[in-house]
Amino acid sequence: MTALIEIKGVRHAFRTAAGPLRVLDGLDISVEEGGFCAVVGPSGCGKSTLTRLIAGLMRPDEGEVWLHGEQVRGPRSTVGMAFQNPVLLEWRSILKNVMLPLEIVPNGLRGKAAVDRARHLLALVGLEGFEDKRPSELSGGMRQRASLCRALVHQPEVLILDEPFGALDAFTREDLWQTMHELKAKEPFTGVLITHDLREAIFLGDQVVVLSGRPARTQYLMNIDRSAPADLKELYTAEAAERLTILRHQIEIAQGRAPEEAKS
Amino acid sequence: MTGRLKKVTVPLIAILIFLLLWEALVWLNGWPNYKMASPSDLWPAYTRYWELFLVMGWQTLWRTVAGLLLAVVVGTAIGMVMGFSRTMRDGLYPLLVGFNAIPKATVVPIVALIFVGAHDFNTVLIAFMISFFPIAVSVSIGLSTLEPEYRDILRALGASQTTIFWKIALPKTLPEFFGALKVSVTLAFIGTNLMEIVSPHGRGLGALFDSGKTNSDYPLMFAVLIALALLGIILYYIVVGLEKIFASWAERSPH
Numbered sequence: 001m002t003a004l005i006e007i008k009g010v011r012h013a014f015r016t017a018a019g020p021l022r023v024l025d026g027l028d029i030s031v032e033e034g035g036f037c038a039v040v041g042p043s044g045c046g047k048s049t050l051t052r053l054i055a056g057l058m059r060p061d062e063g064e065v066w067l068h069g070e071q072v073r074g075p076r077s078t079v080g081m082a083f084q085n086p087v088l089l090e091w092r093s094i095l096k097n098v099m100l101p102l103e104i105v106p107n108g109l110r111g112k113a114a115v116d117r118a119r120h121l122l123a124l125v126g127l128e129g130f131e132d133k134r135p136s137e138l139s140g141g142m143r144q145r146a147s148l149c150r151a152l153v154h155q156p157e158v159l160i161l162d163e164p165f166g167a168l169d170a171f172t173r174e175d176l177w178q179t180m181h182e183l184k185a186k187e188p189f190t191g192v193l194i195t196h197d198l199r200e201a202i203f204l205g206d207q208v209v210v211l212s213g214r215p216a217r218t219q220y221l222m223n224i225d226r227s228a229p230a231d232l233k234e235l236y237t238a239e240a241a242e243r244l245t246i247l248r249h250q251i252e253i254a255q256g257r258a259p260e261e262a263k264s
Numbered sequence: 265m266t267g268r269l270k271k272v273t274v275p276l277i278a279i280l281i282f283l284l285l286w287e288a289l290v291w292l293n294g295w296p297n298y299k300m301a302s303p304s305d306l307w308p309a310y311t312r313y314w315e316l317f318l319v320m321g322w323q324t325l326w327r328t329v330a331g332l333l334l335a336v337v338v339g340t341a342i343g344m345v346m347g348f349s350r351t352m353r354d355g356l357y358p359l360l361v362g363f364n365a366i367p368k369a370t371v372v373p374i375v376a377l378i379f380v381g382a383h384d385f386n387t388v389l390i391a392f393m394i395s396f397f398p399i400a401v402s403v404s405i406g407l408s409t410l411e412p413e414y415r416d417i418l419r420a421l422g423a424s425q426t427t428i429f430w431k432i433a434l435p436k437t438l439p440e441f442f443g444a445l446k447v448s449v450t451l452a453f454i455g456t457n458l459m460e461i462v463s464p465h466g467r468g469l470g471a472l473f474d475s476g477k478t479n480s481d482y483p484l485m486f487a488v489l490i491a492l493a494l495l496g497i498i499l500y501y502i503v504v505g506l507e508k509i510f511a512s513w514a515e516r517s518p519h
Contacts, residue, residue, distance in 0.1 A: 052416075055416070055420040056420070057416060057419060057420055074422070075419055075420050075421065075422045076422060077421050077422050079420050079421070081416065081417055081420050083413045083416075083417075085411065087411065087413045087414050087417060089431075089432065089435070089436075090513050090514065091435045091436075091438075091511075091514075100431070101417075101421055103431070104418060104421040104422070104423045104427065104431075105421055105422070134513060150417075154421075160420075
């Protein structure tokens with residue numbers, strides 16, 4: 001299989017008043033078509049910069065980002081994004097919010113086809129009957145579900161999720177993890193998930209990348225077999241505990257709190 | 265009582281109580297007309313000069329609205345420039361604040377001298393000058409505080425700056441814009457009347473006020489003030505109506 005997302009030797013620095021601030025320093029990530037890569041790392045290590053690079057919102061100082069065999073040089077309509085803040089437009093109904101990308105992308109669905117597509121997605125995430133509500137009338141979890149629908153409505157090749165569940169309570173978050181698996185089964189996409197939650201990373205990702213502290217480089221890679229259907233119970237097995245222990249230790253190394261002997 | 269009826273009757277009753285209190289205040293103190301006219305003195309003034317009130321009221325109204333429209337166009341334009349460019353914001357802010365700090369009463373004679381005889385133009389100009397500032401500031405704040413994620417969801421799809429402005433920046437700024445417009449409405453009235461009162465051979469309700477002063481017709485002066493208040497209320501509620509149409513989404517229903 002070919003890699004759909006290929007990040008090779010990416011380095012990037014922000015120009016600040018105090019001189020250049022290096023955020024990414026030798027990042028290598030490769031995600032196969034249909035894969036789901038969870039990226040974890042200490043706070044402020046450049047994870048959000050990574051999402052902006054993949055989305056083409058900025059270009060790296062050094063290194064290359066490839067999507068589907070093409071080098072990313074600018075924004076492209078084959079990308080869908082969702083953030084921790086659902087950023088729904090308050091003046092639009094939920095349905096109209098979900099349809100927004102179709103108004104932007106070239107050859108997006110129009111008219112009834114667009115409405116049907118949005119309704120279909122909303123039904124998939126359990127928001128049937130809320131199409132005409134305003135975002136302010138929905139709970140945080142429901143808003144995030146709508147935001148996921150908007151990210152997927154134009155059938156993007158790549159879904160970029162920047163801590164989308166970070167602001168939700170634990171139970172809502174677990175609900176949305178399940179929803180993500182259901183969505184993935186019905187709406188195939190290749191995903192990159194930025195998260196601070198190690199359980200989320202091992203439950204959703206088929207690979208987990210640990211970034212080092214700033215400037216970030218790829219520090220550790222864990223592959224997870226996803227052939228069996230996902231079940232929240234698998235988070236409470238010995239295998240999961242072992243994975244979490246390894247990742248926890250890697251994060252401590254990234255934070256500079258543990259010696260680097262475990263580095264592979 | 266239905267909610268709709270209540271919305272009309274409650275303010276009307278409030279106005280009535282206000283007029284009664286006013287009447288009682290004047291009556292209890294035994295104030296003569298030249299000290300303070302009472303509401304019952306106003307009615308004769310209106311019936312006697314009703315034609316003048318209509319003509320002058322219209323002149324005040326259209327010049328205020330013209331100044332306000334100009335303020336909306338120019339204020340929005342300045343706000344957009346300052347909202348999108350940090351450099352422009354840093355450069356223009358002190359100028360704007362300084363300009364706004366100058367009492368417009370001092371500008372009136374200058375404007376009257378520059379454009380001698382152009383009464384309508386002068387009046388509209390002062391109404392504009394006094395009322396554009398809140399609009400410019402609110403639009404610039406609305407645009408500059410747009411969270412980057414809002415831009416990113418559209419930019420990531422390859423949307424142009426123009427698309428982002430029409431789909432997100434503009435609608436998101438509307439609540440702030442209408443808030444400022446409510447302030448600007450009353451400011452524009454102040455501007456119009458300033459010019460009408462100060463400039464010789466003036467027209468509009470301001471000139472009528474001035475002639476009441478010259479003729480020591482105190483009930484007429486008070487009647488003008490109430491007419492001005494009425495026009496202000498009408499324009500204000502027109503803005504509220506527009507806000508309901510274009511920005512009602514910003515109103516949260518109490519939970």
